[in-house]
Amino acid sequence: MPTKRLSVVVTRRLPDVVETRMKELFDVSLREDDTPMTRAEMVEAVGRADVLVPTITDEIDAGLLGQAGNQLKLIANYGSGVDHIDVSTARQRGILVSNTPGVSADDTADMALALMLAVTRRIPEGLERMKAGDWTGWAPTALLGTRMHGKRLGILGMGRIGQAVARRARAFGMQIHYHNRHRLREETEAAFEATYWESLDQMVARMDVISINCPHTPSTFHLMNARRLKLLKKDAVLVNTSRGEVIDENALVRQLEAGALGGAGLDVFEHGAEVNPRLRELPGVVLTPHMGSATQEGRVEMGEKVIINIKTFDDGHRPPDQVIPAML
CATH class of the missing domain: 3.40.50.720 (NAD(P)-binding Rossmann-like Domain)
Structure with a gap:
């Protein structure tokens, strides 16, 4: 039977x-x-x-x-x-x-690097010009971005995805820094030539790019709060492919509106599909619809x-x- x-x-x-x-x-x-x-x-x-x-x-x-x-x-x-x-x-x-x-570690890491490139090289702005037919030819000072090679990348959450991001960023010549609940094993750290920061405040204040790759838990809710966001360098770029709740989104908008950040690449948002409309209007901000694992x-x-x-x-x-x- x-x-x-x-x-x-x-x-x-x-x-x-x-x-x-x-x-x-x-x-x-x-x-x-x-x-x-x-x-x-x-x-x-x-x-x-x-x-x-x-x-x-x-x-x-x-x-x-x-x-x-x-x-x-x-x-x-x-x-x-x-x-x-x-x-x-x-x-x-x-x-x-x-x-x-x-x-989804590799897929999400690919998206994190894609957002870094999109923000630092102003790819959406170039795409808009081409679609609108506004491009009249090459110019020495048009759409100047910044290079990723040599920049310091601070990874918040060095699990599977964080390490996959580090592996890709190394290929771009970035310097790897990280903050994690637990320090990585010595051989893993050496493979990435990574610098560990016990203090998140000290790390974010020194980075050119921050990649958020930690899960959303009660302890990581608004981990990037208003006070911590103000520690970032004025030209720093913040990328989030993890969970929107890790960032105080209103505080991030205020920093961006004040010109206190270089830009942001966000694949996730604090209130899910209810994206803060002010984010859509900001220059230097690239938004994607939670597609980091979408392969x-x-x-x-x-x-x-x-x-x-x-x-x-x-x-x-x-x-x-x-x-x-x-x-x-």
């Missing part, structure tokens, strides 16, 4: 190959359109699913978890960040949480990790990418 398949609810559209494989393995409910579920739909989903597969656009808070059925035993997040999930409450209710770490290869790999986590759980074992509160 065949065993009963796990009931799996997926909250957003995933790559076809991932959805097809899930359909083969589980009793899966797929999303018809690519819009976030409403709160009512989320309540219905946790009320019937054995496994929920959410994304960053889904708020899995204590209130929602309180309405989950007893059958919900795993939240297999599609993505590495889990700041949208109340992991502690889930654990208290006997619900495991897993994620997809490491998959076909990365999205499929994320889906494969989700499937492995669910299948391992279904086989009676701990998901390989289980998240516990102590990790956050």
Whole structure:
């Protein structure tokens, strides 16, 4: 007699190959359109699913978890960040949480370097001129930017993504500096010729470019606050491909409006898709729509990790990418 398949609810559209494989393995409910579920739909989903597969656009808070059925035993997040999930409450209710770490490190690091280049070399301004037909030819002083070679890059968060950023920045001839909860091993530090700063204040005050690559946790919320942003050099560039909540966005806008920063490249925003309209009007600011991990290869790999986590759980074992509160 065949065993009963796990009931799996997926909250957003995933790559076809991932959805097809899930359909083969589980009793899966797929999303018809690519819009976030409403709160009512989320309540219905946790009320019937054995496994929920959410994304960053889904708020899995204590209130929602309180309405989950007893059958919900795993939240297999599609993505590495889990700041949208109340992991502690889930654990208290006997619900495991897993994620997809490491998959998007190279893709996000590529985006960080792309934003650095876009800001320092004024690429969007050049693109606008070409599209508008305003270019009349080469001129010695037109659209002068700054070179990246020789600049000091301060990396805030030297995990997988931070190290991937460092590896690319070294190829551009940048000097690597970093601040992290824990200092890297000596051989890792030596490979990047990296300088460690225990004091974040001391590091940011000396850097030409700051790249934010730490996760959003209670301890990193507004880590780049108004006071710390004022420590940056007047021509410094700030790049964020991590989480918008790490920066006090209003304070950043004020610094940029005052001409106290050289520019910013932002792929994430403090209030998600509600981007501060003042940011759109500022020169030297490049905004992208949270696309740091948006590659076909990365999205499929994320889906494969989700499937492995669910299948391992279904086989009676701990998901390989289980998240516990102590990790956050």
